[in-house]
Amino acid sequence: MTARRGIPVASLVLGAALSVAGCTSVFEVPIDTPIQAKLDVTPFQRVHVVGFVAGGAEDVDANMETVRLLRSQLRTKSRLRVIEADPLPLQQVAREQSAPAARSGNGGGATDAAPVPGTMPFPARIQDEKDLEAYEALFANAAYWKKIGEEFQQPLIVTGTVIFRPHQASGIVTQEREVYDQFGRRQVVPMRVYMERKGYILRPKFVFIDGRTGAVLYQESYREERLYPTQQNVPALSSFFEQMDAVLPSFLNTLSTTRVRGSRILLK
Amino acid sequence: MLALALVLSASGAASADARKDAQSQVSFGISVAQRGLWQEAVFRWERAAEIDPTYAAAYNNLGIAFEQLGKFEQAGKAYEKALELEPQNLSIQQNYDLFKEINDRAKRNSGS
Numbered sequence: 001m002t003a004r005r006g007i008p009v010a011s012l013v014l015g016a017a018l019s020v021a022g023c024t025s026v027f028e029v030p031i032d033t034p035i036q037a038k039l040d041v042t043p044f045q046r047v048h049v050v051g052f053v054a055g056g057a058e059d060v061d062a063n064m065e066t067v068r069l070l071r072s073q074l075r076t077k078s079r080l081r082v083i084e085a086d087p088l089p090l091q092q093v094a095r096e097q098s099a100p101a102a103r104s105g106n107g108g109g110a111t112d113a114a115p116v117p118g119t120m121p122f123p124a125r126i127q128d129e130k131d132l133e134a135y136e137a138l139f140a141n142a143a144y145w146k147k148i149g150e151e152f153q154q155p156l157i158v159t160g161t162v163i164f165r166p167h168q169a170s171g172i173v174t175q176e177r178e179v180y181d182q183f184g185r186r187q188v189v190p191m192r193v194y195m196e197r198k199g200y201i202l203r204p205k206f207v208f209i210d211g212r213t214g215a216v217l218y219q220e221s222y223r224e225e226r227l228y229p230t231q232q233n234v235p236a237l238s239s240f241f242e243q244m245d246a247v248l249p250s251f252l253n254t255l256s257t258t259r260v261r262g263s264r265i266l267l268k
Numbered sequence: 269m270l271a272l273a274l275v276l277s278a279s280g281a282a283s284a285d286a287r288k289d290a291q292s293q294v295s296f297g298i299s300v301a302q303r304g305l306w307q308e309a310v311f312r313w314e315r316a317a318e319i320d321p322t323y324a325a326a327y328n329n330l331g332i333a334f335e336q337l338g339k340f341e342q343a344g345k346a347y348e349k350a351l352e353l354e355p356q357n358l359s360i361q362q363n364y365d366l367f368k369e370i371n372d373r374a375k376r377n378s379g380s
Contacts (some may be wrong), residue, residue, distance in 0.1 A: 019308055026359055033339040033370050037376040253377065260370055264332040264360040266298050267325035268291065 024199040025268040031138060032261055038254045039218050046155035047255070048211065051087030051150065053094065053135045055126025057200065058163030059236045063087065066162050066204065069244055070251070083152055083227040090159065095122055129203055132161045139207050148212025152200030153238050156255075157209040160219065162242055163201070169195045169227055199227035200236060202243040206251055217253065222247045271288075285375060288360035306333050324353035328360045331367065338373050 041047075049070045054062035067087045075082050120134040138144070147155055177191045206219040225241035228234045253256060272348045297312030312368060316326035326351035334343035347364040 027302070029298075029301060029332065031332060031336045033335050034376055035370070036338070081286070196380050260373075262366060262370075264363045264366065266301065266329075266332060267328050267357075267359060268294055268298060 007128065027266040027268070028166060028263050030261065030263050032098065032259045035258050035260055037256050037258075038220075041156055041255050044154075044156040044211070046083055046153065047074055047078065047084065047158060048148075048152050048155040049074070049087075049158045050085075051090050052162045053126070053132060054159050054162040054164070055079045055131060056128070056163045057236050060164055060240050062162040062164040062240070063090075065237070065240060066244070069241070069248075070158065073125075073248055073252060075257070077252050080156065080255065083155055085152070087098070088148070090138060091122075091126075091135070093268045097138065097141060098122075098146065126163070127242060128165055131162055135161065135180050139216060141154070141207070144214065144243075145209045145211070146214030149209075149214060152211065156209040156217075157211050158206060159209065160207040161203075162203045162205075163203040164243075165201055166198065166235075166236075167201045167225065167227070168196070169199045170194070173197070192254060193201050196230050197227040198230055199225065199234070200243065202247070203223045204244075204247060204256070208254065212223040215241070220250070220254065272308065286320045287323065290323045291344065293319065294323070294326055297333075301329070301333065306336050308332050310337070322353055324350045327353065328357075328363060330351060330357040332363060337368055337369065340367075340374055343367055344371060347363060 005122050049067050052063045052066050054066065056062060064087065073083070074080060122134045123131040139159065148157060149155065171194070172192050172197045174190050174192055175195075176188050179187050179189055181187065202224040203222070206218060207219040208217045209215065210217050224246050226234075226239050226243055228239075249258060254260065292313045296350070297309040299315065300312065301309035306379035310330065313326045313333065315331045316323055317330065320326070325348045329341045331347035331350060334346055344367070346359065347367055350360045351357070352365060
């Protein structure tokens with residue numbers, strides 16, 4: 001009898017102890033948190049990815065690839081209608097705007113909308129970030145962008161700069177190696193090894209311009225880098241898309257609400 | 269002495285009842301949240317917090333629900349209340365840390 005009564009008492013004591021120790025049931029639950037868009041794009045019906053001032057690796061046309069990629073993403077993941085027009089030759093436009101000929105009105109098309117005196121010489125070829133400085137005045141030329149906006153019924157204009165260049169680095173990296181102990185058991189251990197690696201750096205800057213006024217609404221820069229072992233021959237274009245994949249969610253979040261997936265722990 | 273013991277015993281029983289009622293609300297909230305009915309879950313967990321304002325789980329779960337609904341300010345307050353009640357609870361701390369990352373991103377987007 002004593003023994004029989006002892007069990008519930010013991011379980012009560014255990015229960016109380018667990019309760020005091022704060023032991024609770026836990027349930028992992030997936031959540032989908034909405035993150036509001038960075039820009040209010042409700043005044044716009046259309047978006048025009050006009051092109052980018054781009055440079056770096058010779059085997060990838062960073063301008064055309066970026067235009068194609070952003071347009072295809074916007075077509076499926078934004079409510080804005082994407083304007084399908086040839087990208088603008090922005091490097092040429094920038095040069096014309098800063099040239100004396102443009103100031104006297106000899107330029108052609110939209111480029112003579114508002115010449116901007118260039119203060120920096122244009123590089124013969126854009127190879128890295130510092131070569132882009134001469135082109136910055138182009139994005140601030142509101143009169144030019146307003147004229148482009150008028151041609152395309154005042155859309156949201158997406159432009160900017162893209163550098164995609166090769167990069168090499170050597171140093172100590174941690175790799176996982178399989179080892180077998182004296183009993184033949186397999187283990188995976190981290191090992192630090194010296195390695196020569198090559199890859200690419202991607203530096204896009206996206207500039208969002210109001211096609212009604214020509215004013216810059218928002219701009220954001222990114223930096224991605226991928227390095228691969230020298231014996232791994234990764235095509236430049238493949239690395240370009242791999243890095244753009246990392247940047248795209250943030251780009252799209254500029255124009256539309258995105259949802260971030262995660263999980264949390266519900267308590268009882 | 270006997271009267272004091274009776275009063276303490278009665279208040280203990282009352283708070284145990286409150287916790288039990290709150291727990292049943294929390295349980296129901298969990299079952300509906302797992303089916304994606306977050307508004308209903310919020311209603312249940314708010315009710316649980318009203319019944320037993322010392323019940324950290326109710327506030328933790330409210331934090332999660334508000335996060336899911338994009339109500340970041342309310343989510344932050346709920347998590348903070350849960351942590352105030354159970355500062356050593358690692359699950360609440362982990363949820364709060366993950367929430368702060370999302371909240372920082374949302375704040376950057378809104379420019380505030």
